[in-house]
Amino acid sequence: MAAKKAGPASVKLAAVLDLNEASNLHGKLVSMRGxxxxxxxxxxxxxxxQCAQVLxxxxxxxEDDKKSFLVEKASDAFQKTMQLIGINHENLxxxxx
Amino acid sequence: MDMNxxxxxxxxxxxxxxxxLESGLLKLNDGDRDPETVNAVFRAVHSIKGGAGAFGLxxxxxxxxxxxxxxxxxxxxxxxxTQDVLKVMLxxxxxxxxxxxxxRDGSGVDESRSRGLVKELxxxxxxxxxxxxxxxxxxxxxxxAPAPxxAPAPxxxxxxxxxxxxxxxxxxxxPFSFDGFGEDEEPAIEGSVYEVSFKPRRxxxxxxxxxxxxxxxxxxxxEMSINCDTDALPALDKMDPEASYFxxxxxxxxxxxxxxxxAVFEFAEWDCDLEVKLAEEASSNEELPMVPVxxxxxxxxxxxxxxxxxxxxxxxxxxxVAAAVxxxxxxxxxxxxxxxxxxxxxxxxxxxxxxxQNNxxxxxxxxxxxxxxxxxxxxxxxxxxxxxxxxxxxLSQSVIxxxxxGTSAVNMGLEELQxxxxxxxDSVMAIRAQPVKPVFQRMSRIVRExxxxxxxxxxxxxxxxxxxxxxxxxxxxxEPLTHMIRNAVDHGIETPEKREAAGKNPExxxxxxxxxxxxxxxxxLQDDGAGINxxxxxxxxxxxDIIAADANxxxxxxxxxxxxxxxxxxDKISDISGRGVGxxxxxxxxxxxxxxISISSRPGHGSTFTMxxxxxxxxxxxxxxxxxxxxxxxxxxxxxxxxxxEASAIHSFGANQRLISIRNSFCPLVDVGRVxxxxxxxxxxxxxxxxxxxxEGGGQRALMVDAIQGQRQVVIKxxxxxxxxxxxxxxxxxxxxxxxxxxxxxxxxxxxSRGQSMKPEMSLAATG
Amino acid sequence: xxxxxxxxxxxxxxxxxxxxxxxxAGFETIxxxxxVEGLEVLEGCNPDVIVTDINMPRLDGFGxxxxxxxxxxxxxxxxxxxxxxxxxxxxxxxxxAGATGxxxxxxxxxxxxxxxxxxxx
Numbered sequence: 001m002a003a004k005k006a007g008p009a010s011v012k013l014a015a016v017l018d019l020n021e022a023s024n025l026h027g028k029l030v031s032m033r034g035x036x037x038x039x040x041x042x043x044x045x046x047x048x049x050q051c052a053q054v055l056x057x058x059x060x061x062x063e064d065d066k067k068s069f070l071v072e073k074a075s076d077a078f079q080k081t082m083q084l085i086g087i088n089h090e091n092l093x094x095x096x097x
Numbered sequence: 098m099d100m101n102x103x104x105x106x107x108x109x110x111x112x113x114x115x116x117x118l119e120s121g122l123l124k125l126n127d128g129d130r131d132p133e134t135v136n137a138v139f140r141a142v143h144s145i146k147g148g149a150g151a152f153g154l155x156x157x158x159x160x161x162x163x164x165x166x167x168x169x170x171x172x173x174x175x176x177x178x179t180q181d182v183l184k185v186m187l188x189x190x191x192x193x194x195x196x197x198x199x200x201r202d203g204s205g206v207d208e209s210r211s212r213g214l215v216k217e218l219x220x221x222x223x224x225x226x227x228x229x230x231x232x233x234x235x236x237x238x239x240x241x242a243p244a245p246x247x248a249p250a251p252x253x254x255x256x257x258x259x260x261x262x263x264x265x266x267x268x269x270x271x272p273f274s275f276d277g278f279g280e281d282e283e284p285a286i287e288g289s290v291y292e293v294s295f296k297p298r299r300x301x302x303x304x305x306x307x308x309x310x311x312x313x314x315x316x317x318x319x320e321m322s323i324n325c326d327t328d329a330l331p332a333l334d335k336m337d338p339e340a341s342y343f344x345x346x347x348x349x350x351x352x353x354x355x356x357x358x359x360a361v362f363e364f365a366e367w368d369c370d371l372e373v374k375l376a377e378e379a380s381s382n383e384e385l386p387m388v389p390v391x392x393x394x395x396x397x398x399x400x401x402x403x404x405x406x407x408x409x410x411x412x413x414x415x416x417x418v419a420a421a422v423x424x425x426x427x428x429x430x431x432x433x434x435x436x437x438x439x440x441x442x443x444x445x446x447x448x449x450x451x452x453x454q455n456n457x458x459x460x461x462x463x464x465x466x467x468x469x470x471x472x473x474x475x476x477x478x479x480x481x482x483x484x485x486x487x488x489x490x491x492l493s494q495s496v497i498x499x500x501x502x503g504t505s506a507v508n509m510g511l512e513e514l515q516x517x518x519x520x521x522x523d524s525v526m527a528i529r530a531q532p533v534k535p536v537f538q539r540m541s542r543i544v545r546e547x548x549x550x551x552x553x554x555x556x557x558x559x560x561x562x563x564x565x566x567x568x569x570x571x572x573x574x575x576e577p578l579t580h581m582i583r584n585a586v587d588h589g590i591e592t593p594e595k596r597e598a599a600g601k602n603p604e605x606x607x608x609x610x611x612x613x614x615x616x617x618x619x620x621x622l623q624d625d626g627a628g629i630n631x632x633x634x635x636x637x638x639x640x641x642d643i644i645a646a647d648a649n650x651x652x653x654x655x656x657x658x659x660x661x662x663x664x665x666x667x668d669k670i671s672d673i674s675g676r677g678v679g680x681x682x683x684x685x686x687x688x689x690x691x692x693x694i695s696i697s698s699r700p701g702h703g704s705t706f707t708m709x710x711x712x713x714x715x716x717x718x719x720x721x722x723x724x725x726x727x728x729x730x731x732x733x734x735x736x737x738x739x740x741x742x743e744a745s746a747i748h749s750f751g752a753n754q755r756l757i758s759i760r761n762s763f764c765p766l767v768d769v770g771r772v773x774x775x776x777x778x779x780x781x782x783x784x785x786x787x788x789x790x791x792x793e794g795g796g797q798r799a800l801m802v803d804a805i806q807g808q809r810q811v812v813i814k815x816x817x818x819x820x821x822x823x824x825x826x827x828x829x830x831x832x833x834x835x836x837x838x839x840x841x842x843x844x845x846x847x848x849x850s851r852g853q854s855m856k857p858e859m860s861l862a863a864t865g
Numbered sequence: 866x867x868x869x870x871x872x873x874x875x876x877x878x879x880x881x882x883x884x885x886x887x888x889x890a891g892f893e894t895i896x897x898x899x900x901v902e903g904l905e906v907l908e909g910c911n912p913d914v915i916v917t918d919i920n921m922p923r924l925d926g927f928g929x930x931x932x933x934x935x936x937x938x939x940x941x942x943x944x945x946x947x948x949x950x951x952x953x954x955x956x957x958x959x960x961x962a963g964a965t966g967x968x969x970x971x972x973x974x975x976x977x978x979x980x981x982x983x984x985x986x
Binding site for chain 2: 875876877878879881882885918920921922934940941942943944947949960963964965966967970971972973983984985986
């Protein structure tokens, strides 16, 4: 695709990452495989475990693809919920190796 | 709104639920087996219980609870609602009503009665048949009645199992309040360390629970560290985004008990694997990399967020949505997601269609939409419309006086105004119109109670309960009706033995009917008892100096003697109807409503009381007449026709009676002016007008008046409220020219004219 | 942002209690009188949590919960059921229908708010 060289693709997370959003987010990530990705978590107010599962699976997939997966500008709610459910910041970063 | 207001709403609602309950039970009693009827009955009791619980009305709650449990057996087909069962239920409904009143105004309750019923209800719920010993009276029915509806006695209709007080799933409701602080038995200040293993299943999420929130609540119990096991998570393209893969090992130091920890998972415990145990000295978990969870998670309670935060969050949320939309638009390989989405849409559409169908059916079943309006407001509106009617009449009058031809545009406009005023009035009156049902329902309780008291078996059949009449009429209907019902049960219907001896069904029937007839409501109370004992009534009337010993009275006239003052046929004063209140009081209260009452009786077959009442106490269509220089209004509903008597049609009869011949039949002539003592000598009929009226009891009379002024709708102003009751006069009104006119009580005038042969007691002067 | 609560109950008494309790606790409250109306109101009110009675005319609590769970947009909304302790069987049915949790009657404002806090973020 033409966008490939134009730097990492970016995804802005929805405010409410609930059960309904898990499928959306999953679909979005699956469609963006193969390119570096930046996840903008600045607007997140609520995180459900199912979206966290999708994000962690995404990190693993990007690692396998050897592409970078970066969560940035994480909101307070995002950070704290991840901490609460025991997901480290490191779990959410895949670096180009 | 404060709690007292809500409590008032609760009691209002109780009244509605009680009515619902009773009508449902009566329907079941008539053999209705619609599950929705049973449901409605159950809901009524359940709803009373729910509200009562909230207000701590414990007596009400505990009785409602027992009642509800038994009803639930009926609902789940464990208990057949036979007539014996329903008898207990109807009595329970009565007790429930008493308990509601007791809670409302602190009145006393017959505790032994409610205790007895609790036992009966519990017995029913336990599958025991109601004891028939309490209902000895109707027992012979089994022999005489061709097909008693009650189930054959030996057949245990109830196949109820003992309702289980606890749930068989083993579920124990655990109160989840956090107010257990301080009751911890753990002496250690630092508390103990628990290890919690938590693995949610997919259902946990699909039911709206959220593992993150459960972990949040858990973290509030103490100092917690957590390890998230992500090993079960499949690859991104293999995963189901809505499945559950993560599980957790948690170590928490808390002063709370294991139960407190489990209570956090109260809503979720079926949908997860949960282990909670005290940590052993050498915990195996220590090998796991545990992440400490900070206690400060206030961000997760957005209720504590400040207004500024809210705004920020809101605007960023908007951005997010915009971003998400554009992302979706530009996404290239969204086919999978799209097809998924459309699938969902289809199923959602199907569900919506089904729901819509449900809706339509339900809407058809449900009564029309209603709003509740404070009665004061309606009354005020009705009063204002009454004033409007008077005002409009006055305006018309003055226009007519200035425009004799009646052709001006003003006149035309006035006619329209009159029409509109009329319509407004009808519509406004319709607001206050209500079905007589609640009053009829109260009667069925009275029949039950009185019949029980006197050992009779009586069935009340009602018809036309949905007939509507103005609320003011309804409110005043209950008292006379109650009295008549008591009378019918106590005196009208014979004892089962006597009935059997007479070859009748030992179970008596009282029929209460309401219907509309020519702008009035007709209420009939019919019993299949012994009828009026005319010998005794006549004798009593002679004894009490009501009639002369040699008076020659028709059967009809004898029957109607029971409405005379100071008359009571009961040989002994009974507890039920002989409270010193006779049928004369009933008649007076009916008359005060602008109504009429009469009786017809067939010896051995029963009596029928017929009451005819105006639909409203606010307005009346009347004929304005002149009598001896006075203006009177005669209710139009009473007038059959008007005629100009010719001298040849008038016949004298006896000393001062006159008859008028109308189409080959004779009809007594009544000089209104004479009856009301407006004049001392009879007027010449040929100079006046005769109004042929139908009085209750069927007979026709010709009322003589001097002249007819016209027909008009008048607003009724009570004389009693403003002055005092005047015999022969029903009420007063204000005419278009501002004058006050009296409204004639036709029946009273007719009765008074008849009474001339009995006792001349009707006169304005006499009561003045 | 105020949390939005949709309540579904046919009893006027309970509706008023819910309204007063929830408003006092700072919630925005939307009310429906039975399951059918509840599903109608749901569209477009986007509640954070739903509180529903079980015994209602037209469409009872079980049917209502199933209806919400079938709704693509609102299926994830937490639903609390108003129930009584003796209704263990009903509680199970409500759970199977997709209820998130329950509030044991008699109605107690503290318990209601507590339960709502538990199932909402």
